[in-house]
Amino acid sequence: MEVVVLILKIYIVLVVLIMSGYTLRHMRFTLSRVRGEQRIFYQDILDDDLPTLAVLIPMHNEEKVARHVLERLLKVEYPQDRLEIIPINDHSDDKTEEILNEYAEKYPSRVLPLHRKEGKRGKPAALNDGMAKATGEVVLVFDADYLPPRGILRDMAVSFKDPEVGAVMGRVVPENANHNFLTRLLDLERTGGYQIDQQARHNMKLVPQYGGTVGGFRRQLAIDMGGFDPNILTEDTELTYKLFLNGYKVVYANRAECYEEVPEEWPVRARQVQRWAHGHTQVMYRYFLPLLRSRLLSRWEKVDGLLLLTIYMVPIVLLLGILDSLALFFLGEMNIIDSILVFVYVAAYNSYGNFAPFYQIASGAFLDGAVERILLVPFLIFNFFFNLWYVANGFVAGTLDLVFKRGSSWAKTPRFRDREASV
Amino acid sequence: MLKRRLRVCLIAALAISLAGLLWSVSAQTPTPAEEMATLETPVERMVEGWERMPAAIEPVTVPETILAREDDELMEFSRSIVISAERHNWLLLIQFLAVLVLFLPVVPSLREIYRPKDDKPLNINMEYAKDPRYFDKAFRHMIKGAMSNEDPGMQMVSLSKQDRVEVIKSTGNQGNGEALDHILFVTGDLSTEASARFDKEIYVSGRAQIGKLNSLRALVCDGDVDLGEGTVVTRWVGSPGTIRVSDNCVLGVRTACDEDIFIGRNTFFRSLYGKQIHIGEGADNALVMNENERPESLYQKKQKKKRKNGQLWMPRRVLVPSKTRRKKDIDSKRDLVIGEDSHIEGNVRTRGKLTLNENVIIEGDVMAEKDIIIKRGCVIRGRVLSKMSIYVAEDFVLGAQEAPRSMIAKGELEIGEESRIYGSLKAGTELQLHPKILVTGGIFSEENIEVAYGCDINENVFAQGKIAFSRAIKVGRPGSVKSVIAKKGINIAGEGTFYGLVSTDGDGVVA
Numbered sequence: 001m002e003v004v005v006l007i008l009k010i011y012i013v014l015v016v017l018i019m020s021g022y023t024l025r026h027m028r029f030t031l032s033r034v035r036g037e038q039r040i041f042y043q044d045i046l047d048d049d050l051p052t053l054a055v056l057i058p059m060h061n062e063e064k065v066a067r068h069v070l071e072r073l074l075k076v077e078y079p080q081d082r083l084e085i086i087p088i089n090d091h092s093d094d095k096t097e098e099i100l101n102e103y104a105e106k107y108p109s110r111v112l113p114l115h116r117k118e119g120k121r122g123k124p125a126a127l128n129d130g131m132a133k134a135t136g137e138v139v140l141v142f143d144a145d146y147l148p149p150r151g152i153l154r155d156m157a158v159s160f161k162d163p164e165v166g167a168v169m170g171r172v173v174p175e176n177a178n179h180n181f182l183t184r185l186l187d188l189e190r191t192g193g194y195q196i197d198q199q200a201r202h203n204m205k206l207v208p209q210y211g212g213t214v215g216g217f218r219r220q221l222a223i224d225m226g227g228f229d230p231n232i233l234t235e236d237t238e239l240t241y242k243l244f245l246n247g248y249k250v251v252y253a254n255r256a257e258c259y260e261e262v263p264e265e266w267p268v269r270a271r272q273v274q275r276w277a278h279g280h281t282q283v284m285y286r287y288f289l290p291l292l293r294s295r296l297l298s299r300w301e302k303v304d305g306l307l308l309l310t311i312y313m314v315p316i317v318l319l320l321g322i323l324d325s326l327a328l329f330f331l332g333e334m335n336i337i338d339s340i341l342v343f344v345y346v347a348a349y350n351s352y353g354n355f356a357p358f359y360q361i362a363s364g365a366f367l368d369g370a371v372e373r374i375l376l377v378p379f380l381i382f383n384f385f386f387n388l389w390y391v392a393n394g395f396v397a398g399t400l401d402l403v404f405k406r407g408s409s410w411a412k413t414p415r416f417r418d419r420e421a422s423v
Numbered sequence: 424m425l426k427r428r429l430r431v432c433l434i435a436a437l438a439i440s441l442a443g444l445l446w447s448v449s450a451q452t453p454t455p456a457e458e459m460a461t462l463e464t465p466v467e468r469m470v471e472g473w474e475r476m477p478a479a480i481e482p483v484t485v486p487e488t489i490l491a492r493e494d495d496e497l498m499e500f501s502r503s504i505v506i507s508a509e510r511h512n513w514l515l516l517i518q519f520l521a522v523l524v525l526f527l528p529v530v531p532s533l534r535e536i537y538r539p540k541d542d543k544p545l546n547i548n549m550e551y552a553k554d555p556r557y558f559d560k561a562f563r564h565m566i567k568g569a570m571s572n573e574d575p576g577m578q579m580v581s582l583s584k585q586d587r588v589e590v591i592k593s594t595g596n597q598g599n600g601e602a603l604d605h606i607l608f609v610t611g612d613l614s615t616e617a618s619a620r621f622d623k624e625i626y627v628s629g630r631a632q633i634g635k636l637n638s639l640r641a642l643v644c645d646g647d648v649d650l651g652e653g654t655v656v657t658r659w660v661g662s663p664g665t666i667r668v669s670d671n672c673v674l675g676v677r678t679a680c681d682e683d684i685f686i687g688r689n690t691f692f693r694s695l696y697g698k699q700i701h702i703g704e705g706a707d708n709a710l711v712m713n714e715n716e717r718p719e720s721l722y723q724k725k726q727k728k729k730r731k732n733g734q735l736w737m738p739r740r741v742l743v744p745s746k747t748r749r750k751k752d753i754d755s756k757r758d759l760v761i762g763e764d765s766h767i768e769g770n771v772r773t774r775g776k777l778t779l780n781e782n783v784i785i786e787g788d789v790m791a792e793k794d795i796i797i798k799r800g801c802v803i804r805g806r807v808l809s810k811m812s813i814y815v816a817e818d819f820v821l822g823a824q825e826a827p828r829s830m831i832a833k834g835e836l837e838i839g840e841e842s843r844i845y846g847s848l849k850a851g852t853e854l855q856l857h858p859k860i861l862v863t864g865g866i867f868s869e870e871n872i873e874v875a876y877g878c879d880i881n882e883n884v885f886a887q888g889k890i891a892f893s894r895a896i897k898v899g900r901p902g903s904v905k906s907v908i909a910k911k912g913i914n915i916a917g918e919g920t921f922y923g924l925v926s927t928d929g930d931g932v933v934a
Contacts (some may be wrong), residue, residue, distance in 0.1 A: 039887055039910075040887060040908070040910045040928070042885065043553075044906070044908050044924075044926060045883050045885060045906040045908060045924075046553065046555060046696075046904050046905070046906045046923055046924045047882070047883060047904065047905060047906060047923075048903040048904045048905075049882075049903060072549075077552040077553075147549070149547055149548065149549040149550070149551060150549060150550050150551060150552050151551045151552040151553055154552075154553065155553075161847070161865050161867075161882065161883055161885075162847075162849060162865070162867045162885070163829030163830075163831060163846070163847040163848075163849050163864070163867070164829075164831050164849045164867070173544060173545045173547060174544060175544050176544070177542065177543070177544045177545070178539070178542035178543055178544065181536065184536075184542060187544070187545075191545075205869070247790075247808050247831065257545075257547045258547070259544065259547060295774065295792045295810060296792075296808075296810055298833070368545055370541055370545060371541065372535060372539075372540040372541030373535065373541040373542070375531045375532050375534070375535040376532050376535055376536070377532075378528045378529050378532050379529075379532055379536075
């Protein structure tokens with residue numbers, strides 16, 4: 001029994017240390033973004049010789065949104081002889097194919113659809129086929145619900161002039177933020193995630209994450225690194241780590257902003273979060289040790305890379321920590337350290353740890369000049385518990401994949417845009 | 424649906440808090456002290472007080488000696504118990520108030536949900552596209568759209584606010600030393616006297632000839648522009664023609680045109696944009712290099728520092744003999760030295776430091792986890808990457824014209840004199856180019872860049888720190904736009920030619 005109690009106590013201390021690590025990380029990011037020196041991005045570079053681009057848009061049953069993204073891409077400012085738009089119809093059984101063919105007929109030299117009717121369905125497999133068809137030096141990826149502004153391709157493509165840049169990530173902004181309570185909360189989450197978190201990592205030369213949409217990478221490099229694994233549900237996270245392990249960087253372009261549609265229903269959001277956690281967990285198991293062993297990353301890149309890699313493990317660590325503390329309480333063994341220290345820690349954690357992401361979100365909204373929506377921050381506690389559960393589910397699924405060596409299937413996020421694109 | 428549930432939850436929570444509050448308040452009427460005052464004896468009072476004492480309070484054993492007495496001491500004891508009970512009620516009150524306070528942050532949140540003030544998507548300018556002449560084009564468009572006519576005289580025009588605009592048809596001199604505090608709209612050419620001061624924008628449909636020591640806020644001109652010596656511009660100058668800037672001028676945040684810009688000596692700037700930017704007489708007309716224009720080598724500086732700290736030592740190393748011919752990769756876990764005149768047809772990787780002696784040729788990629796030292800006359804056809812610094816001596820060749828490659832150092836990067844880099848360079852800290860180097864790609868640094876005499880860089884130069892150019896520098900190629908961008912400042916020591924944009928958030932200085 002004593003051994004069990006000892007293990008439970010050690011685990012509690014471990015949880016405290018892990019949470020403290022994340023607390024400090026969030027605080028440091030916020031300070032870097034709000035008070036620190038900002039690294040300039042490449043978008044101010046004017047260059048006539050931009051790289052040739054292939055814009056890939058994976059689509060599975062996207063009849064509601066397909067026209068919007070294609071219309072926007074046909075209006076972008078980029079040399080037409082250096083741009084190919086490749087919408088990938090991935091096993092759609094709605095009118096997506098029809099719509100793509102219509103655009104291909106109308107713009108034969110610009111829209112080059114790829115119809116996938118065989119092989120594994122899912123974004124990684126679709127991107128592999130898209131890369132094989134493309135000829136551009138750089139691939140930019142947009143999900144079908146995105147609405148790219150006129151100057152975004154140039155702003156992102158120019159970053160590849162730097163030979164060290166392997167991938168670029170732009171900023172995602174929800175266009176249906178005002179639809180309901182959920183979309184308003186997701187809008188806040190995005191603000192914290194991009195305006196603060198990604199920009200801070202870019203400032204501090206850490207590990208900004210390639211997010212799989214509103215972003216791009218060097219096509220040949222991705223092919224040389226083996227393309228995308230169709231069994232990994234977060235091919236974007238995998239690419240991020242592959243690039244860093246091969247001596248390349250991911251950079252973040254805060255000004256390359258693009259509208260997206262966020263889920264408008266809680267069950268859809270649950271599936272999305274669960275898929276992210278599932279895929280991220282798969283990547284974690286695959287890249288944890290290579291990242292630790294790599295000699296191409298700096299010490300701080302490794303620390304940030306590991307914290308990012310294990311971030312979807314935190315909810316389950318926390319859940320187990322809560323159960324552990326209950327067990328210790330009923331065993332009368334909570335006297336781990338001096339009670340005042342525990343009190344101080346809990347108070348500090350609740351002020352700056354648990355709510356540090358919220359602090360980050362509020363700071364992001366402030367920088368965006370969207371001050372009134374900061375008032376919604378207390379409601380993010382709903383999201384916290386909601387995510388806690390579904391992320392834990394995703395983590396378990398990813399772990400089971402590893403244990404039973406099973407494959408995983410892609411779950412598409414449904415679209416809600418029955419209306420015309422509002423922006 | 425969700426809003427309704429939320430409303431029900433919050434009303435329920437508030438109702439519970441309120442009920443708790445009312446209960447704790449009602450628990451005081453009558454107060455325990457008042458109730459106890461109705462009891463007859465101190466012992467009765469003590470027993471009553473004892474019963475009222477909540478379980479959470481530490482039980483007290485009443486001493487036998489006290490139970491036996493009915494005096495003042497007993498009275499005091501029973502009073503203390505009554506006070507404990509009262510305090511307990513206050514604690515309850517505080518607890519319920521605390522619960523109530525927990526809901527306070529939610530009150531403004533509810534307001535934002537039910538009466539949203541800020542629920543629109545963040546604004547993205549969907550039509551935004553980069554235009555280096557944005558300022559002058561926007562002003563031209565705005566003022567021409569706002570003017571009712573172009574007849575000479577004063578008009579009130581609505582721009583960002585109501586502004587006075589004076590329209591003149593003039594080829595004569597303007598300005599008499601006094602400040603002009605309204606916008607000037609010139610239908611024709613403009614020339615100004617010395618020391619004229621214009622506190623508002625000027626639009627000129629012809630040419631603009633600005634006299635010596637003028638002070639301008641902003642100038643947009645449809646023809647060519649000449650800025651006289653010592654002119655100070657606080658915002659911008661824009662023209663579709665040519666801009667000539669005399670010596671000792673201070674340019675504002677942007678000076679942009681579609682033709683060439685000529686910049687005199689001792690000029691300060693933030694951003695210059697033109698088809699071709701000539702500094703002084705231009706790079707082709709620079710005088711020959713002086714010996715003192717060779718920068719102090721980064722490698723030498725590092726060696727000096729090491730010597731001073733007593734850190735020079737010879738590590739264990741693998742030596743590839745001179746004149747080796749090898750058609751395989753080399754992979755070493757220690758420091759590696761490749762002897763002179765060797766030819767390796769494969770990749771070279773080492774976990775230590777890599778030294779290439781004179782005239783080594785490597786037909787593959789090179790990667791080292793420590794410094795890479797490349798001596799005179801070496802050729803590398805592949806990509807070069809070091810987790811630390813790279814120091815390259817003279818006459819080095821990277822890549823080939825038809826197969827450009829890049830060289831990336833996480834630390835310092837130094838390229839020796841008269842090297843040819845077919846590709847791009849990137850340094851994690853300082854980047855130094857010695858004289859007369861050709862770089863067909865761009866150069867990038869996370870800190871500062873130093874470019875010595877006569878370097879020719881075909882693409883962009885980008886630094887998170889400062890850039891220092893010596894004389895006879897060329898950046899870009901005729902007929903294409905390239906950029907020089909430094910966050911913290913750009914210093915141009917003398918003649919140079921730049922194609923496109925030269926821009927900094929810090930101070931730009933032409934010496």
